[in-house]
């Protein structure tokens with residue numbers, strides 16, 4: 001069959017949905033499907049009756065109430081008059097001759113038997129005509145007592161659908177789009193939603209849809225399994241309704257009608273299946289995309305983790321290198337201190353070699369008012385000074401040797417430069433003593449302290465030595481801490497006098 005050749009499914013989405021809803025309904029026993037089914041059938045019957053009344057007018061449809069019971073519906077249509085007249089309006093000339101009631105309907109009570117001729121002719125003509133139009137047909141017995149009113153309703157609504165199609169300017173071949181399962185599907189949906197609150201609907205729909213997809217996939221896979229060995233045996237059917245037996249004429253008509261319905265169902269099923277396939281394909285694409293995204297994210301996390309590990313490793317390496325560097329610096333610093341210590345020792349050894357007692361001679365200049373000719377200094381040369389001395393036998397000379405002789409032009413800075421290395425030895429633990437010796441007015445105070453009006457340039461050895469000690473102590477403050485104290489005494493006539501007493505007393509120490 002064509003369906004098999006096209007690889008179509010032997011079931012429709014609607015049937016799957018119906019089954020799922022049915023199962024759902026079975027799980028929820030409180031649903032009263034029978035009453036829903038009756039309600040739905042009544043609704044469709046009212047729709048069919050309303051349309052027929054509209055088509056033939058209220059007067060002609062006086063035997064057909066707007067909302068008829070099944071019995072009223074059947075009685076209203078059993079003469080075939082309304083059906084034929086409506087059909088002629090939809091398709092002019094479809095029933096060439098409609099046999100009207102011979103007497104006023106008002107005189108005949110409802111349900112009264114009409115003539116067999118009327119009954120047979122009208123209904124038969126109607127059936128033939130709608131069959132030619134491809135409209136789902138009914139059986140003449142459906143209009144008899146105990147007949148299937150549902151089938152009559154279906155035919156009328158199909159005719160209505162055909163009419164609508166024509167009025168909307170329908171071209172080509174009209175295909176009946178109705179589905180006998182629709183009412184039950186619609187009912188099932190209603191029944192399922194009946195006792196649900198609005199907020200429960202999305203969850204319910206989601207659950208039903210996922211079950212539909214699941215069911216659909218199961219059926220597809222099982223269909224493929226069964227279709228493989230004998231694809232030609234695939235049949236297109238909906239429902240489990242077996243072919244019914246009937247008379248030769250009816251059977252032919254029914255076969256044709258059944259074919260038409262099946263074709264229509266098949267087409268609709270194909271469309272639905274195509275739609276489902278597209279949906280599934282789309283979902284699969286989304287799923288695949290999400291899988292790729294997840295994979296990308298995993299890769300990113302993996303890369304980030306690797307990067308973090310690398311950075312951590314680098315950091316540890318840097319930290320280790322820094323530690324080594326600091327260790328090296330500490331080692332160098334301790335080496336530096338050792339070298340510095342060594343330097344000091346060497347320096348002080350040099351001072352010792354120069355001699356622990358040094359004697360310098362300084363000749364002060366003439367004071368203002370003193371004649372230059374009175375100088376006794378003959379000449380000064382390095383560490384020697386020659387003095388002119390008076391004698392009985394004429395002038396004499398005497399030479400004296402010192403570590404160094406500073407002449408009248410020697411500055412305070414030049415004098416101190418020779419003391420400075422010894423002063424610095426004090427900070428390395430050496431004892432140093434510097435004192436001036438000479439007669440009154442020879443310049444001891446000037447050399448050791450400076451003149452009365454003290455300036456930076458004229459400062460003497462004491463100020464310069466203290467200044468130098470504080471500078472060096474400051475340079476070494478990170479490694480050494482020095483305490484500096486000063487004492488000034490005067491030794492005069494075998495008496496030691498403290499020169500820094502501030503309480504006015506003249507403190508004297510016994511000379512020892």
Ligand SMILES: Nc1ncnc2c1ncn2[C@@H]1O[C@H](COP(=O)(O)OP(=O)(O)OP(=O)(O)O)[C@@H](O)[C@H]1O
Nearest residue numbers: 364365367438439440441442443444445446447451
């Ligand atoms: N090198 C010098 N240059 C200029 N003036 C000097 C120099 N040496 C000493 N004088 C001056 O000579 C004078 C006497 O000097 P100073 O008072 O220092 O002598 P002194 O040895 O301390 O005396 P005394 O023992 O009496 O205290 C002071 O006026 C001082 O300014």
